[in-house]
Amino acid sequence: MKTITVTTLQRMMIHVADEIIANESYLTEVDTVIGDGDHGIGMKRGFQALKNMLEKTAFDTVDFLLKAVGIELVKTMGGASGVIFGTMFIGGLNKLSPSDTISLDELAAYFDEGVSAIKRRGKAKAGEKTMLDALIPAVESLKQSAEEQSDMQDALEKAYTMAEGGVEASKSMKSRVGRSKNFQDATLGLPDPGAISTSLIFKALFEGVNA
Ligand code: ADP
Numbered sequence: 001m002k003t004i005t006v007t008t009l010q011r012m013m014i015h016v017a018d019e020i021i022a023n024e025s026y027l028t029e030v031d032t033v034i035g036d037g038d039h040g041i042g043m044k045r046g047f048q049a050l051k052n053m054l055e056k057t058a059f060d061t062v063d064f065l066l067k068a069v070g071i072e073l074v075k076t077m078g079g080a081s082g083v084i085f086g087t088m089f090i091g092g093l094n095k096l097s098p099s100d101t102i103s104l105d106e107l108a109a110y111f112d113e114g115v116s117a118i119k120r121r122g123k124a125k126a127g128e129k130t131m132l133d134a135l136i137p138a139v140e141s142l143k144q145s146a147e148e149q150s151d152m153q154d155a156l157e158k159a160y161t162m163a164e165g166g167v168e169a170s171k172s173m174k175s176r177v178g179r180s181k182n183f184q185d186a187t188l189g190l191p192d193p194g195a196i197s198t199s200l201i202f203k204a205l206f207e208g209v210n211a
């Protein structure tokens, strides 16, 4: 498979919403130790609203779908992560031309621009124990797969594996941004909650592409 249709992508995003909703308590548990314990709650609120919206709306083009995804998250989630995860879906929209399909090249460029937008917005860099530590490896992997003209599903599986690697790597990072920076050494050994959410997003995109 070389491209994804807007219909498939919409179904994949519902899959993503289900995955986040199912992991609410795990995400909150991790944030309780290293943050203020609201990450799962905010993510569930946002992705439940997203699921409701996606189930009753039809989209003709991929850029309209992804714009609506980002807006719904910003509107309903609140907190630092509302802006951050909203920006993940809104930041790269300028890389998409209006079309009812998306190629791996476009998907990689879209998420890559999303990473840049998150960095501009939140002023975090790689290695500071944020969702970027899962997102950056996932997106670098997507770009590599696009260069190799890989199959879409293989590319998404690799991106998910890299995101999971980022979650593991975040355990040994010290937090410098967001609320968890107040915990510094106490955050050592635990993964970043936002990084876990990011790997769940890529897991569901991969699993949803052929579901
Ligand atoms: P809050 O920090 O407002 O309580 P959440 O608990 O929902 O928000 O989300 C925390 C997550 O948001 C962190 O685990 C981290 O991954 C992500 N995050 C926070 N600040 C930033 C930032 N400046 N850049 C990137 N990600 C961030």
Ligand code: MG
Residues within 6 Å of the ligand: 031, 035, 036, 037, 038, 039, 179
């Ligand atoms: Mg929090």
